[in-house]
Amino acid sequence: MNKVLIVEDHVLIRMSLKLMLQELDKNVSIHEVEGFEEALRAMGEHQFDLVLLDINIPGGMGTQMPVLIREKHPATAILVCSSLDEEQHARRYLQSGADGYLSKTASKEETMAAISSVMNGNKYVSEHVQSKLLEQAQQGKKAVVRLSAREREIMYLLIEGKWTKEIAHMLNISGSTVSTFKARIFEKTQVTSVMELFVKINAGEVE
Known part of the structure; x- marks a missing residue:
């Protein structure tokens, strides 16, 4: 049974993520918190397989959040779910230790695909962002x-x-x-x- 921590201060988004997680795995164990300090406490008490992490949360520390999680919980997958522009922020969060970066405007299908991807040990960014990163690599x-x-x-x-x-x-x-x-x-x-x-x-x- 997978254990997932949702770190999100908007209740409707938490509910939506919870429903998708249960659709992917009916036996999933889900823990919900609104702020980063609560998240750190929860991770100190439980071992999670996946953390769904919003950026704009109470006590949020930007790119330091994946760094702090990764230092203490190296085996935990981290998927950042944010309303911030993917092109500007995805690379920074991935470099800081996140396994994936997902826009909150993503479809249900893309969100579920992103969750499955990072849970299987892969990296995830949208096709649009991946094409931009490849374009940058090609230019140089x-x-x-x-x-x-x-x-x-x-x-x-x-x-x-x-x-x-x-x-x-x-x-x-x-x-x-x-x-x-x-x-x-x-x-x-x-x-x-x-x-x-x-x-x-x-x-x-x-x-």
């Missing part, structure tokens, strides 16, 4: 970066949302070795986040 396109077999293996695990400890366990290597490979991959591809790496892969700039 450089020569294709070729990685070693081991670097590619670790790169794709990072893209899937796996964390250092998980990768180390899966590949039977130390966490420090994973960190070294990650730093090397970021250096070779000239990126500073997994989201930027994802964009470069989709743009065909990494092999």
Whole structure:
């Protein structure tokens, strides 16, 4: 049974999200709070599989919110649901540790697809935002970066949302070795986040 925390101060939006979650999983356990301090307390008492996080909430701290959640709960998926412009804000929140960024104007179908995506360990942004990110990558396109077999293996695990400890366990290597490979991959591809790496892969700039 999945456990989900909804962090949203508008009751109608909470109700809507709750209905969609129950449609995706009739056995889902849902906890609702209105502010970020309440969210941190709830996460201190329960282990959630997914956090649906609004930005404009009481006690909100902008991009620091995903950072704080990720530091203490690295395995929890984070989907930001916001009325703020996707093109201006999606990249910043993804770089801060969110797994996805969804507009509150998204359709029911897109919202459910976004929830399913991040719950399955993937990243999510709308097709429109993804095309903009790819366009930006194409504009500054450089020569294709070729990685070693081991670097590619670790790169794709990072893209899937796996964390250092998980990768180390899966590949039977130390966490420090994973960190070294990650730093090397970021250096070779000239990126500073997994989201930027994802964009470069989709743009065909990494092999």
